[in-house]
Structures are given as C-alpha cells and as structure tokens.
Amino acid sequence: MITTSEKTEADLSVFESVESEVRSYCRSFPTVFEKAKGYKLWDTRGVEFIDFFSGAGALNYGHNDPVMKKKLIEYLSDDGIVHSLDMATTAKEQFLKRFKEVILDPRNLDYKVMFPGPTGTNTVESALKLARKVTGRNTVISFTRAFHGMTLGSLSVTGNAFKRKGAGIPLTHTVSMPYDNYDDHVDSLTLLERYLEDKGSGVDLPAAIILETVQGEGGINVASSEWLKQVEQICRRWDILLIVDDVQAGCGRTGTFFSFEPAGIRPDLVCLSKSLSGFGVPFAVTLLRPDLDQWAPGEHNGTFRGHNLAFLAATEALRFWETDTFEQEVQRKGKETRSSLEQMVENHPDLNGEVRGRGLMLGIAFSGKGFADKVCAEAFQRGLIMETSGPDGEVAKLLPPLIIDDEGLEKGLAILEESITETKKTL
Structure with a gap:
C-alpha cells in the first residue's frame, strides 16, 4: 500500500488561510481527500486509505453505496423534490412506510416519527424540549462522560469539560450522575434513587433521563443490560421519561439496529441520526411514544427537516435490515475484531491496554497519556484512518463501515498492530 510518506505533502494552504481555526478532523488527517468507495478513500495524490472512521459513524454502509447512488441520481434526473420543509412528498411517504414495516413493526415498537432537523443535536434538542413540555419539569439527568451534541441544550447534558466551556454561559437544569x-466503589443507580427519594438532596424530580448505551465520544464505555434495565425501572417508578441517544450507537453499529435491543428496554424517546440516511446525507429523527406527541403544529421546526434526498437514501438503506443476515454478519465481524484487539493487548502487556465496545463500535484504551493519539497518527501515515475518544483522548477508536469485508478488516487491524508497535519505540 502506498503511504503518505512516499508522496509529496498535500497542499493545505487554502484551509489554513481561509477556514476557521475550529476545524479539527483535518488536523488529524492532513491531506485532501478526493474519492471514496466502500471502506476506502483516496486523496488527491492517489494515496489509498482504509476507513476505520466512517464519518464518525455516519457511514455505516460505506462510501457511495452503488444502489443508493443510483436511486439518488435517478431521482435528481427526474426532477424529484429536494427541499420541502415538512410538506408531504412521495420520498417521505416511502420512508415512513418502509421504516415502519422493516424496523418498528418487527420489533413491536410503537413510535411516532418526528423530523426535528438534519443533525444529531437537533434530535436531542427536540427530545429534551418535548420531555420538559409533557412532564412540566425542568431537570434532566445525564451521565458522566456523555456526549449528546454541541448546541446549548445538548451540551448541557454532555460531560466533556472542554466542550461545555465553549458554550460561554452556564449550562443549567441538568444533573450528571455516574x-x-x-x-467500582459507587453504585450509581442506588445513588440516583437516594437522590430522588431524599427531599433534601437538591435534585428536583427530573423530566427525563438521557443516556447512550455505548458512549462513543466518551471513551467506548458500554453499559450492561442489567444497568440499563435498572435505569428503565427507575424511570417507570418515578414517572420519568427515558431518552436513548442512538445517534452514533444506532443503525446497526453495535450489532442490532437499535443499540438498546439486547437489554430488552423500551425507551420513551429515541434519537437517531448519523447513518440513518445511509449515504452520509444529513438526516435525523426523534422517535416518541404516541401519547407523548403533544406538539402544537410548528412548535418545533427547522428549514431542513424535510430533506428528500435523505428520505430516499434512508429508504434504500433499510434493505440491509429486511432479514437478519446483515445483523448476524455485523456481530460476527465484531466478535472477530474484538478478538484481534484482545490479542494486540496481550501482545503488549506493558501498555496496560483495555478493549472496550460492542459490535463494530470498539476501541483500545491506553493508560499512557497521548499514546492513543500517537497510534492514530502513525496509522494515518500507514494508510488507516481512525480517531481517538475519551475525556483525555485515551482510546484508539474503531468505527469501520459495517459492510467492510474480511480482507479490509484484516488489513486495517494489521496496520493498527504495526502502529502500536512503532509508537512504542518512541516511549
């Protein structure tokens, strides 16, 4: 494989001189990308990369799926409607029908579908707003190391201190629990119940509890099914709404379409985005129990909540879920990838690594400060794109496209192993 070191450096001058300093991913992957297909990308110099990043989880079905692409091209060629706010269109109609038939009905889930806007933070904002409206309460409980978005409401239930500071104002009406x-010394849910029972705790009865079953940006932390069931029981006991943020962990990333399925829980509201469109087109939905659908028309809206290209691609993406074949393949690949990561940890006991995650949402947490960053930088030089996560960037995070074949997985994992070995030499 051609590596970046074998080519001249990419010209990033226009990005450095014109684009805002807030840019981040381009600093980790300093090249100009030009083409992508499946689980691979190529830059303007012709360098090939294996993608273990998948647009931060927005490309579960890989780059430029040929069937979705064909549908989109035909739709545009036929002058199909692209922008429609929340008006009824054939593209929206098809999506709603297929989503109900393929996803909701087989899982016995009775949800209304709300289109809050195009991004993950839009769906979280709408869920928080609706929970407060329905219950008449202000407080929302979230959890340590959570990440729910970058707008003010979503940021208020996000744990990362650096991102919270960027708000510039106090983030109120939220309580963070472990x-x-x-x-190991804190039973987080017993603590939560004591707070709710004690009228002197200073914690008001919340409108909702919001959580990720697998925390992506927080460090690939996995909640056990037992813990999730206990959270649900607390919500039912106290008449608190349960919101599951499945923006990154959903759409098959953890091995089932919804990440909460193995736990057998039924959230009151579910937030979906990222890979929902199937093609990387901005798209989000909020799923809500029918009795919670107490919005007045237009009470929550957005100019781009009716993105017909997203409806079209998302409808086509549902073909992966018509049977359980795709789900089983994701789970198989997830188990094999975890086994490979565990072998890497065993090969380097001095690094005190820990494998985390579920399905194809995996990572290795390293104890050494900055080590994961160096591993990902080395991997990039060798033709593998991956990022870090966790409060201190301590986790080398793997989010390969779910459609990746065994050869691609093996090549990418081999590069990761080489990168760990090479990075150790710098210690």
Whole structure:
C-alpha cells in the first residue's frame, strides 16, 4: 500500500488561510481527500486509505453505496423534490412506510416519527424540549462522560469539560450522575434513587433521563443490560421519561439496529441520526411514544427537516435490515475484531491496554497519556484512518463501515498492530 510518506505533502494552504481555526478532523488527517468507495478513500495524490472512521459513524454502509447512488441520481434526473420543509412528498411517504414495516413493526415498537432537523443535536434538542413540555419539569439527568451534541441544550447534558466551556454561559437544569462502571466503589443507580427519594438532596424530580448505551465520544464505555434495565425501572417508578441517544450507537453499529435491543428496554424517546440516511446525507429523527406527541403544529421546526434526498437514501438503506443476515454478519465481524484487539493487548502487556465496545463500535484504551493519539497518527501515515475518544483522548477508536469485508478488516487491524508497535519505540 502506498503511504503518505512516499508522496509529496498535500497542499493545505487554502484551509489554513481561509477556514476557521475550529476545524479539527483535518488536523488529524492532513491531506485532501478526493474519492471514496466502500471502506476506502483516496486523496488527491492517489494515496489509498482504509476507513476505520466512517464519518464518525455516519457511514455505516460505506462510501457511495452503488444502489443508493443510483436511486439518488435517478431521482435528481427526474426532477424529484429536494427541499420541502415538512410538506408531504412521495420520498417521505416511502420512508415512513418502509421504516415502519422493516424496523418498528418487527420489533413491536410503537413510535411516532418526528423530523426535528438534519443533525444529531437537533434530535436531542427536540427530545429534551418535548420531555420538559409533557412532564412540566425542568431537570434532566445525564451521565458522566456523555456526549449528546454541541448546541446549548445538548451540551448541557454532555460531560466533556472542554466542550461545555465553549458554550460561554452556564449550562443549567441538568444533573450528571455516574455512568455504569464509572467507579467500582459507587453504585450509581442506588445513588440516583437516594437522590430522588431524599427531599433534601437538591435534585428536583427530573423530566427525563438521557443516556447512550455505548458512549462513543466518551471513551467506548458500554453499559450492561442489567444497568440499563435498572435505569428503565427507575424511570417507570418515578414517572420519568427515558431518552436513548442512538445517534452514533444506532443503525446497526453495535450489532442490532437499535443499540438498546439486547437489554430488552423500551425507551420513551429515541434519537437517531448519523447513518440513518445511509449515504452520509444529513438526516435525523426523534422517535416518541404516541401519547407523548403533544406538539402544537410548528412548535418545533427547522428549514431542513424535510430533506428528500435523505428520505430516499434512508429508504434504500433499510434493505440491509429486511432479514437478519446483515445483523448476524455485523456481530460476527465484531466478535472477530474484538478478538484481534484482545490479542494486540496481550501482545503488549506493558501498555496496560483495555478493549472496550460492542459490535463494530470498539476501541483500545491506553493508560499512557497521548499514546492513543500517537497510534492514530502513525496509522494515518500507514494508510488507516481512525480517531481517538475519551475525556483525555485515551482510546484508539474503531468505527469501520459495517459492510467492510474480511480482507479490509484484516488489513486495517494489521496496520493498527504495526502502529502500536512503532509508537512504542518512541516511549
């Protein structure tokens, strides 16, 4: 494989001189990308990369799926409607019908579908707003190391101190509690119940509890099914709404379409985005129990909540879920990838690595400060794109496209192993 070191450096001058300093991913992957297909990308110099990043989880079905692409091209060639706010269109109609038939009905889930806007933070904002409207309460409980978005409401239930500071104002009406396995000496849910029972705790009865079953940006922390069931029980006991943020962990990333399926829980509201469109087109939905659908028309809206190209691609993406074949393949690949990561940890005991995750949402947490960053930088030089996560960037995070074949997985994992070995030499 051609590596970046074998080519001249990419010209990034226009990005450095014109684009805002807020840019981030382009600093980790300093090249100009030009083409992508499946699980591979190529830059303007012809360098090939294996993608273990998948647009931060927005490309579960890979780049430029040929069937979706064909549908989109035909739709545009026929002058299909692209922008329509929340008006009824054939593209929206098809999506709603197929989503109900393929996803909701087989899982016995009775949800209304709300289109809040095009991004993950839009769906979280709408869920928080609706929970407060329906219950008449202000407080929302979230968990340590959570990430729910970058707008003010979503940021208020996000744990990362650096991102919270960027708000510039106090983030109020939220309480953060310890996530599952946050501290071996703290029973987080017993603590939560005591707070709710004690009228002197200073914690008001919340409108909702919001959580990720697998925390992506927070460090690939996995909540156990037992813990999730306990959270649900607390919600039912106290008449608190349960919101599951499945923006990154959903759409098959953890091995089932919804990440909460193995736990057998039924959230009151579910937030979906990222890979929902199937093609990387901005798209989000909020799923809500029918009795919670108490919005007045237009009470929550957005100019781009009716993106017909997203409806079209998302409808086509549902073909992966018509049978359980795709789901089983994701789970198989996830188990094999975890096994490979565990072998890497065993090969390098001095690094005190820990394998985390579920399905194809995996990572290795390293104890050494900055080590994961160096591993990902080395991997990039060798033709593999991956990022870090966790409060201190301590986790080398793997989000390969779910459609990746065994050869691609093996090549990418081999590069990761080489990168760990090479990075150790710098210690």
